[in-house]
Amino acid sequence: xxxxxxxxxxxxxxxxxxxxxxxxxxxLVIVAEHQTSGRGRLxxxxxxxxxxxxxxxxxxxxxxxxxxxxxxxxxxGYAVHAALDDRADGIxxxxxxxxxxxxPRGPRKLAGILVERVDTPTGPAAVLGIGINVHQxxxxxxxxxxxxxxxxxxxVPDRTEVLATVLASLETLLPxxxxxxxxxxxxxxxxxxxxxxxxxxxxxGDPLTGTAVDIDAGGRLVVDxxxxxxxxGAGDVIHVR
Ligand code: BTN
Numbered sequence: 001x002x003x004x005x006x007x008x009x010x011x012x013x014x015x016x017x018x019x020x021x022x023x024x025x026x027x028l029v030i031v032a033e034h035q036t037s038g039r040g041r042l043x044x045x046x047x048x049x050x051x052x053x054x055x056x057x058x059x060x061x062x063x064x065x066x067x068x069x070x071x072x073x074x075x076x077g078y079a080v081h082a083a084l085d086d087r088a089d090g091i092x093x094x095x096x097x098x099x100x101x102x103x104p105r106g107p108r109k110l111a112g113i114l115v116e117r118v119d120t121p122t123g124p125a126a127v128l129g130i131g132i133n134v135h136q137x138x139x140x141x142x143x144x145x146x147x148x149x150x151x152x153x154x155x156v157p158d159r160t161e162v163l164a165t166v167l168a169s170l171e172t173l174l175p176x177x178x179x180x181x182x183x184x185x186x187x188x189x190x191x192x193x194x195x196x197x198x199x200x201x202x203x204x205g206d207p208l209t210g211t212a213v214d215i216d217a218g219g220r221l222v223v224d225x226x227x228x229x230x231x232x233g234a235g236d237v238i239h240v241r
Pocket of ligand 1: 010011012013014035037038039040041042044046054055056057098111112113114129130131132
């Protein structure tokens with residue numbers, strides 16, 4: 001990897017996308033000490049106090065068929081989860097790619113991922129954007145349903161060490177994109193959404209409620225609503241029970 005650290009960025013995803021259009025090679029990683037307009041999934045913003053979170057983006061140029069692309073966000077979540085899982089009890093992977101921690105008050109978000117596709121002169125590329133809450137105190141967390149590594153582990157976690165672990169995990173696991181059957185099984189084995197009663201707020205239309213029963217071949221969450229199984233490709237999942 002080439003790892004560049006910038007003091008401040010609007011969004012590391014935007015920075016890496018711009019570099020991709022200029023021909024940057026796969027493996028470029030840009031870390032920002034502070035993001036002033038971090039982006040989240042579903043057109044949300046991702047706001048973090050300076051130096052509290054680990055916010056970075058990585059450029060990949062997957063040479064796989066278009067049908068495999070929707071797996072990239074899930075695979076990124078799978079790899080980030082693998083890197084963090086052993087650090088505390090109850091760290092889970094919520095569909096599609098939130099890293100959450102069990103809590104009696106409901107799951108708390110530890111990390112979020114935003115994968116964006118970018119067309120470049122040498123073909124399609126993807127920007128894997130990762131934000132991990134590291135040092136936030138409870139009062140610095142943006143929403144009550146969030147947590148940080150510092151709240152979960154003994155001592156003060158080190159962002160550089162967390163970055164190294166996540167990059168190593170991505171390097172080991174990204175090749176799974178070439179075998180989405182194996183990836184589907186691996187992902188399903190870690191996804192804490194499966195088996196849960198859920199409500200899914202879909203981008204357009206009425207929310208869906210039911211039991212999350214499966215991940216289909218396209219990475220969609222299959223929800224059994226009682227009157228049929230519905231695959232969901234995008235949306236916000238709330239674990240009801
Ligand atoms: C989400 O949970 O909605 C996704 C949040 C993704 C945040 C990361 S921080 C680094 C990268 N740059 C961005 O602008 N967003 C991602």
